[in-house]
Structures are given as structure tokens and as C-alpha cells.
Amino acid sequence: MTFEHVLGLTVSGLTVGMIYALIALGYTMVYGVLQLINFAHGEVFTVGGYIAATTLIYSGVDASTPLMAKIGYFALALIISIVLTSFLGWLIERIAYRPLRKQSRITALLSAIGMSIVLQNLLVIIFGPEPVIMPTAIVPTGFVEVMGVRIRYLQIIIIGTSLLLMGILAWIVKGTRMGKAMRATSQDMEAAEMMGIETNLTISFTFIVGSALASIGGFLVAMYYGSLQYDTGFLYGLKAFTAAVLGGIGNIYGAVVGSLILGLAENWGVGLSLGLLAWLFVFGLVIGLYIQVVRAPGQRVGHIADEFRTPEYERLVRRQYQFTPVVAVKTLLSERTDALVHLSAKHAMRLMAGNIMLAAFAIVFFMNSEVQFASKWQHVISFGVLMAILMFRPSGILGDNIQEKV
Amino acid sequence: MWQGNTRKILALVLALSLAISMFGLVGCGDDDADSEETDSTGTESTMETIKIGVHTSLTGGLADYGFAAAEGLKLAAEDFSGFEIDGVTYEIELIIKDDKGEPAESPVVAQQLVDEGVVAVIGALTSGNTNAAAPIYQTAGIPLVSGSATRPDLTELGFENFFRTCLRDDLQGQAIGEWAIELGSEKVVVMDDRGDYSVALGDEVIKALEAGGAEVLRQEGQEGDVDFSAQVNNIKAFAPDAVIFTGYHREAGLLFKQLTEAGVEAQFMGGDGIKSNDIGDEAGGAANVEGTLSTFGGFAQENMPGYTAFADAFMEATGKDAGPYAENNYDALGAVVAAMELAGSTDGADIISSLSEINYDGVQGALTFDSMGDVAVPGGGGTELIPRFEYKSGVWEFMN
Incomplete structure (x- = not known):
């Protein structure tokens, strides 16, 4: 296991993660505003890539085209793709979701799945089942060599573009009137309407921005992999959606964090030897211990009403979280039925179980440090990681701790 | 009240149209029933149309293989139409169905062909799809002859109705492995796509590589x-001399492209699944896969006596070069016709029992089946039978 190998995996993981993030942002924005999972978003992404690639094919760009003209064609393809794809996003909302907005969520969800299937089939009907091939002349082929790892300019472009777009999006949401309207609509649509916000316009805008991001994602993917097939968006959409849930759906930063974790999990999971993967568990254990010994007891103590707050009581609650299962069990079995102490003991046991599990995994992995997961485990591992994280944090890494019925 | 009623009516109309469209899809193609005509002169000479199913993949990642198979079969249908059994002249009608290259779709297509009342089926295109469809044809007692399903154990799974006119992947896998060793490879990566065909071929390649040290x-x-x-x-970390991908060309193209871009300098190789000229486009430019080597699951062209004539006919009919396994599919239909003539019957069970006894002279030469349903190669046959190809500026060139 060389450093080169680890760095190579990390760079590809970040690139893939950034692409997921561009799509995941669309899912999470729509969910934030409408509490709707827009399953057609993966297809919107594919359409964006198809339009860009088709424009470039028709432009006839080839190796002999001068650089300035190439840049011009590139910009043209990008603009056409963004405009048409945004229009598609607006159209989807207008015909598939708006008429159903007053209906139950499951109705809109079914409509979304139907829209996804319709779009996928339309792609086959219009462009045929063969993959659309990106003209190679437009793709930058250069690379820099960093410590034995080839980092392609395109990878740098992908990561840079994604970061830039995320910055712009964050500014739109935080710093503009439209962003304020989006946030208000997501909090309470009726109240926002009463305050004079045009919620329909705001929702359309959300779809347009999400689709524009997806179209850029589709373009980047078509350039990175050289081709795009009508069903590529399905898998990407699924992964990006998972990433959005992992980061806490509805949270824009969460979507980015979740996507990066997913991208890295896919690469590290089957690329690193168990000895290195064990360090991730050690890292998790450090966080887990911090939560168990410092954060969780602090929160519990904060819950004690002032009239009961005695140093003795606080000590009792804190003791439940010490790293001794014996204490927790003792309290559970003891005569004392004080609700807070009882609850603390249960909570402490859960955290302890999690930490013990992490430690056990770390030990087992360290003991087999030379072994590596076979690459057929790729999807199992990455989705296993997601399930494990969601088990301990059901609302996602950066999600609000609100129970919701979906 | 008015609104409620309109809605109900609207919903009903929509539901009805959905139901009708479903029936329309399922039932399409049912309208052409067997035509039986008697000569106007009133003699005993009669004409009958016989339905042969073609179970292939015309869309999806292997559309080019499916096209070659379907066109090869159309040529065969023209050539073999008009054979006679007991004074009845038979015209062959091909019922071509597309399983989109997806194993999950394969049983659906198989059931459709069974419902169409075909007497024999040529297909499926891939090993995975053949494996998924074979039980349905077996239950229906319909012979299944594939021209391209190469996974070794397909003929060992107990499907007495299954035959194939291509070679087996244990031979091909051994040939790829030996070829890599011949090229002086000491460290080799074998990658599969986890499909039926791919994993089995990969296993065979590894056996040969490990035997070669x-x-x-x-x-x-x-x-x-x-x-x-x-x-x-x-x-990249393994730094191999050769990378062998045993799946299909789309994934192979993407893999070889990403390997080239990462700076892996190794000999790229693969089996019959990558021998499509599309691999250059799929790899983002033919330069990324220049010099890639592949083998094939059929005989070398120079060893097939009828190949030149067949390729000319194919070119004339379609304007394209004969694609992968076109000749094997042609021979599959030829074998079925030969079996019908030998049995003197168009009954499925009779065709199955006489297929193993035919001695049919086709594009690939004299063709007989062994007891398992594989092509019986005179003298056993070694890896020298497997043809070798190299990808040069956009086309696969025959090497040997």
C-alpha cells in the first residue's frame, strides 16, 4: 500500500463525489422547498449531458479547430444545455408536480417516478439506445503529475467548477431576495404566501436552479467518461439522492458533505487495505468517545430543571456516560426510577454499544491489515457505510433533528 | 357533483386507455396466423409457413451483436426457405424479439415467443440471457440453439433442448491466458463485470494464467x-504487464480509457465480448484502445469454408461487414432446418432428438453436435482454433 495509491484513490473519490454533489444539490433543494423527492432529477442530468454533447457533435468541432473556437463552442454547448435543461426542469414541475401539490405526498412521488420513466424512454426514442459519444477534441487531455499520481486537468476543472457553483448557490440562498423567498417557502408555504411571497414563482426558480446544476453535471460527466447512455442518470440520480439523505436532506451543505463521503467510500472501500481502513474506525471512535463522555452528558445535564439541579444529581447523570458498561447496567437495574437517570442510562448504553462496535471493527481490521476488500464489494461497502451512519444519525450528518413522515 | 362525475369519467377513460394500450403491446404480432395455402391446381403439393423465433438483443449495450445475429438469420431464412418434408414445402417466418440485453427481460421475451407458437428458437445472444430463458423453452419443449452463448456450463445444466454453434469459453479463456503468457506477461489483472458470461470466462483465464506461472x-x-x-x-498500484477484461465492449472501453488516462501502460486484452468496432468510440477515441487484443468464440475466418461467400451476401444485404457471430447464427438456423429434414417433422421434441444426429454443412464447415449440445470439433480441438484479433485504427484485424 503506497502513498501514491492512497492519493490516487482520494483524488478520484473527490472527483466522483463532486459530480454526485452537483446532482445531490438539486434533490436537496427541491426537498427543502416542497418535501418532494424529485426522482426525475437523474434524467434531467442525463438530458443536460445529451444536449451538450449533441450540440458539440453538430458544431463539428475536431482536433484542427483553433483553441478560441473550441472555447466558443464549449460555451455555446454549455449555455444551450443550461437553458434547455432549466426549461425542462420548469416544465416537469409545471405539468407533473404543481397540479398534485394539494394531494398527498405519495401521489407526487408516483408522479415523479413516472416522469423519470417517461424521460428515459423519450431519450431512447429521440437519440436511440446507443450511448452519445462526446467529441474528444473538446476534452482537455493534459495532466499534472503530483507525487506519482496523474491528476487530469479535467478533474481539476470538475472539482473547481463544482466548488464555484456551490459557492454561487450558497450566495443565492443566503444573500438574495429570491433565496430568502426560498427559505421562507421551505419553512411554511402558506405563511410565506400570506406575507406576499409568490410561492409558485419561487418553486419554479428552485427547479430551474437545480436543473441548471444537473445539466452542468451531465456535461462534466459526458466529458469525463467520454460518453453518456440514456440510463446513466438513473444510477447517478440514485447515488446522489442517497448522498443527499446521508448529508441530511434539505440541507445544502449536507448534500456536498454526503456526496464527498459517498465518493470516497466507493474508492477507499475497495482500494485501501484493512490496516488503513481501520484508521477511519479509530477516527470514528474518537468522535464517538467525545460524544459519549463530553457532549451527550452535557446535554442531559442541561435538561435538568433548575429546582432539581443539585451537584449530586448532575454527577449521577454524568456517571451514566462514563466508559464503563457496568455503571450503566447497574443504574438500569437499580431501584432508582428517576426518569432522567433512567433515560440517560439507556442512551449511554446505546452510545457505548456503538463505540464498542467501532473499536471491535478497528481491532479486527488491524489484525488483518494486509488484506483488501475485493472490488465486487464496492457498492455493498459504500451503501453499508451509509446505512451505519444513518442508523446512528437518522436525520443525516448535517440534517435537522426533526422527525418527519415521508 | 358535476365535477366529481367528470373526474370519475375521466379517470375511467384513462384507466381504460391504459388497459387497452397494455393489451395492444402484449398482443401485437398476434394477427398474422399460420397461413396454409393449397396450390390452385389442386395437386398434393402444399405450402406452409413455419415460425422460427429469434431471441436476441437489438437495443442496449450489445445492439451491434444483436444486429449481426438478426441479419445473419434473415439471410439464413431466405436461403433455407422452401425445404420439403413429406411433400409439404415450408417457408420460414422469423419472429424477431428484443430482450434489450437485460437478463431480467429475457424470460419475458421467451414467454412471448412460446406464446407465438414458434417451433424452434435461435438465441439468446448472451450467456446470461440464455441461462435466464432456457427453462421456459425447456418446459415448452422448444429447441433453443444459440450462436453466441459461450459460457462453458450452459450445456451442462441439464437443458436437453439447448445446443450452440459457437465454441465454449473454457477453450477461449485458456486461449486468452496462454496468449498473455506468450507475450511475456508476469503480472496480469483479470477483471470481470460480474455477469454470467464474464465471471466464467474470467475464471477460465485465471486458470490458464496460473498454470503459466x-x-x-x-x-x-x-x-x-x-x-x-x-x-x-x-x-495502477499492481503495475501489471497485461489487463484482461472479460466483459462487454462498453465497460471495456470505459475501463481502458480510464486506465490510459491514469498512466497505466499495459497490454489490454479481452474476449469475444469486446470484439466490437464500437469500442473505440466508447473509449473516448480509438487511440485509447489502439493495439488492444481480443479472441473470439468461433472459428478463424480462414478455417470457415463458406465465410467469404457469406460475408459477401451479408455486405450485399446490409451494406455492412458481417458482425460478430453472424455466421454462427446463420448456421444455428441451418442446423435446425437440417434437424427438421432429418426427423421429417416440425415437432419440437423430434427436432431436439435429431439435432444431435445431424451432419450439416454450413458456413463454418461440417457441423455436428456432441452429446452435450456443443459443437463437436474434429480431433478434440485445442486453443489454436481460437482466432486472435488486434484493434488497429478503428477496426479489429485478424492476426493468427
Whole structure:
């Protein structure tokens, strides 16, 4: 296991993660505003890539085209793709979701799945089942060599573009009137309407921005992999959606964090030897211990009403979280039925179980440090990681701790 | 009240149209029933149309293989139409169905062909799809002859109705492995796509490589995946002399492209699944896969006596070069017709029992089946039968 190998995996993981993030942002924005999972978003992404690639094919760009003209064609393809794809996003909302907005969520969800299937089939009907091939002349082929790892300019472009777009999006949401309207609509649509916000316009805008991001994602993917097939968006959409849930759906930063974790999990999971993967568990254990010994007891103590707050009581609650299962069990079995102490003991046991599990995994992995997961485990591992994280944090890494019925 | 009623009516109309469209889809093609005509002169000479099913993949990742198979079969249908059994002249009508290259779709297509009342089926295109469809044809007692399903154990699974006119992958896998050793490879990566065909071929390649003393790293992808970055990084760290991908050309193109871009300098190789000229486009430019080597699951062209004439006919009919396995599919239909003539019957069970006894002279030469349903190669046959190809500026060139 060389450093080169680890760095190579990390760079590809970040690139893939950034692409997921561009799509995941669309899912999470729509969910934030409408509490709707827009399953057609993966297809919107594919359409964006198809339009860009088709424009470039028709432009006839080839190796002999001068650089300035190439840049011009590139910009043209990008603009056409963004405009048409945004229009598609607006159209989807207008015909598939708006008429159903007053209906139950499951109705809109079914409509979304139907829209996804319709779009996928339309792609086959219009462009045929063969993959659309990106003209190679437009793709930058250069690379820099960093410590034995080839980092392609395109990878740098992908990561840079994604970061830039995320910055712009964050500014739109935080710093503009439209962003304020989006946030208000997501909090309470009726109240926002009463305050004079045009919620329909705001929702359309959300779809347009999400689709524009997806179209850029589709373009980047078509350039990175050289081709795009009508069903590529399905898998990407699924992964990006998972990433959005992992980061806490509805949270824009969460979507980015979740996507990066997913991208890295896919690469590290089957690329690193168990000895290195064990360090991730050690890292998790450090966080887990911090939560168990410092954060969780602090929160519990904060819950004690002032009239009961005695140093003795606080000590009792804190003791439940010490790293001794014996204490927790003792309290559970003891005569004392004080609700807070009882609850603390249960909570402490859960955290302890999690930490013990992490430690056990770390030990087992360290003991087999030379072994590596076979690459057929790729999807199992990455989705296993997601399930494990969601088990301990059901609302996602950066999600609000609100129970919701979906 | 008014609104409620309109809505109900509207919903009903929509539901009805949905139901009708479903029936329309399922039932399409049912309208052409068997035509039986008697000569106007009133003699005993009669004409009958016989339905042969073609179970192939015309869309999806292997559309080019499916096209070659279907066109090869159309040529065969023209050539073999008009054979006589007991004074009845038979015209062949092909019922061509597309399983989109998806194993999950394959049983559906099989059932449709069974419902059409075909007497025999040529297909399926891939080993996975053949494996998924064979039980349905077996239950219906319909002979299934594939021209391209190469997975070794397909003929060992107890389907007495299954025959194939291509070679087996244990031979092909051995040939790829030996070829890599011949090229002086000491460290070799074998990667599959976890499909029926791919895993079995990969296993056979590894056997040959290990017998030749090479160090092997096994990697797995997933059919339909576009990103192989984790595998590419692992392969780069292993620093192999050769990378052998045993799946199909779309994933192969993407993998070889990503390997080239990561700076892996190894000999790229693969089996019959990558021998499509599309691989250059799929790899983002033919330069990324220049010099890639592949083998094939049929005989070398120079060893097939009828190949030149067949390729000319194919070119005349379609304007394209004969694609992969076109000749094997042609011979599959030829074998079925030969079996019908030998049995003197168009009954499925009779065709199955006489298929193993035919001695049919086709594009590939004299063709007989062994007791398992594989092509019986005179003298046993070794890896020298397997043809070798190299990808040069956009086309696969025959080497040997």
C-alpha cells in the first residue's frame, strides 16, 4: 500500500463525489422547498449531458479547430444545455408536480417516478439506445503529475467548477431576495404566501436552479467518461439522492458533505487495505468517545430543571456516560426510577454499544491489515457505510433533528 | 357533483386507455396466423409457413451483436426457405424479439415467443440471457440453439433442448491466458463485470494464467457502471504487464480509457465480448484502445469454408461487414432446418432428438453436435482454433 495509491484513490473519490454533489444539490433543494423527492432529477442530468454533447457533435468541432473556437463552442454547448435543461426542469414541475401539490405526498412521488420513466424512454426514442459519444477534441487531455499520481486537468476543472457553483448557490440562498423567498417557502408555504411571497414563482426558480446544476453535471460527466447512455442518470440520480439523505436532506451543505463521503467510500472501500481502513474506525471512535463522555452528558445535564439541579444529581447523570458498561447496567437495574437517570442510562448504553462496535471493527481490521476488500464489494461497502451512519444519525450528518413522515 | 362525475369519467377513460394500450403491446404480432395455402391446381403439393423465433438483443449495450445475429438469420431464412418434408414445402417466418440485453427481460421475451407458437428458437445472444430463458423453452419443449452463448456450463445444466454453434469459453479463456503468457506477461489483472458470461470466462483465464506461472490480481466491475476509478487505482498500484477484461465492449472501453488516462501502460486484452468496432468510440477515441487484443468464440475466418461467400451476401444485404457471430447464427438456423429434414417433422421434441444426429454443412464447415449440445470439433480441438484479433485504427484485424 503506497502513498501514491492512497492519493490516487482520494483524488478520484473527490472527483466522483463532486459530480454526485452537483446532482445531490438539486434533490436537496427541491426537498427543502416542497418535501418532494424529485426522482426525475437523474434524467434531467442525463438530458443536460445529451444536449451538450449533441450540440458539440453538430458544431463539428475536431482536433484542427483553433483553441478560441473550441472555447466558443464549449460555451455555446454549455449555455444551450443550461437553458434547455432549466426549461425542462420548469416544465416537469409545471405539468407533473404543481397540479398534485394539494394531494398527498405519495401521489407526487408516483408522479415523479413516472416522469423519470417517461424521460428515459423519450431519450431512447429521440437519440436511440446507443450511448452519445462526446467529441474528444473538446476534452482537455493534459495532466499534472503530483507525487506519482496523474491528476487530469479535467478533474481539476470538475472539482473547481463544482466548488464555484456551490459557492454561487450558497450566495443565492443566503444573500438574495429570491433565496430568502426560498427559505421562507421551505419553512411554511402558506405563511410565506400570506406575507406576499409568490410561492409558485419561487418553486419554479428552485427547479430551474437545480436543473441548471444537473445539466452542468451531465456535461462534466459526458466529458469525463467520454460518453453518456440514456440510463446513466438513473444510477447517478440514485447515488446522489442517497448522498443527499446521508448529508441530511434539505440541507445544502449536507448534500456536498454526503456526496464527498459517498465518493470516497466507493474508492477507499475497495482500494485501501484493512490496516488503513481501520484508521477511519479509530477516527470514528474518537468522535464517538467525545460524544459519549463530553457532549451527550452535557446535554442531559442541561435538561435538568433548575429546582432539581443539585451537584449530586448532575454527577449521577454524568456517571451514566462514563466508559464503563457496568455503571450503566447497574443504574438500569437499580431501584432508582428517576426518569432522567433512567433515560440517560439507556442512551449511554446505546452510545457505548456503538463505540464498542467501532473499536471491535478497528481491532479486527488491524489484525488483518494486509488484506483488501475485493472490488465486487464496492457498492455493498459504500451503501453499508451509509446505512451505519444513518442508523446512528437518522436525520443525516448535517440534517435537522426533526422527525418527519415521508 | 358535476365535477366529481367528470373526474370519475375521466379517470375511467384513462384507466381504460391504459388497459387497452397494455393489451395492444402484449398482443401485437398476434394477427398474422399460420397461413396454409393449397396450390390452385389442386395437386398434393402444399405450402406452409413455419415460425422460427429469434431471441436476441437489438437495443442496449450489445445492439451491434444483436444486429449481426438478426441479419445473419434473415439471410439464413431466405436461403433455407422452401425445404420439403413429406411433400409439404415450408417457408420460414422469423419472429424477431428484443430482450434489450437485460437478463431480467429475457424470460419475458421467451414467454412471448412460446406464446407465438414458434417451433424452434435461435438465441439468446448472451450467456446470461440464455441461462435466464432456457427453462421456459425447456418446459415448452422448444429447441433453443444459440450462436453466441459461450459460457462453458450452459450445456451442462441439464437443458436437453439447448445446443450452440459457437465454441465454449473454457477453450477461449485458456486461449486468452496462454496468449498473455506468450507475450511475456508476469503480472496480469483479470477483471470481470460480474455477469454470467464474464465471471466464467474470467475464471477460465485465471486458470490458464496460473498454470503459466503469472501473478494474477482479480478485479470486479459492474455491468452498467461508468466509473472504475477504484479498480484503476488498484490496477495502477499492481503495475501489471497485461489487463484482461472479460466483459462487454462498453465497460471495456470505459475501463481502458480510464486506465490510459491514469498512466497505466499495459497490454489490454479481452474476449469475444469486446470484439466490437464500437469500442473505440466508447473509449473516448480509438487511440485509447489502439493495439488492444481480443479472441473470439468461433472459428478463424480462414478455417470457415463458406465465410467469404457469406460475408459477401451479408455486405450485399446490409451494406455492412458481417458482425460478430453472424455466421454462427446463420448456421444455428441451418442446423435446425437440417434437424427438421432429418426427423421429417416440425415437432419440437423430434427436432431436439435429431439435432444431435445431424451432419450439416454450413458456413463454418461440417457441423455436428456432441452429446452435450456443443459443437463437436474434429480431433478434440485445442486453443489454436481460437482466432486472435488486434484493434488497429478503428477496426479489429485478424492476426493468427
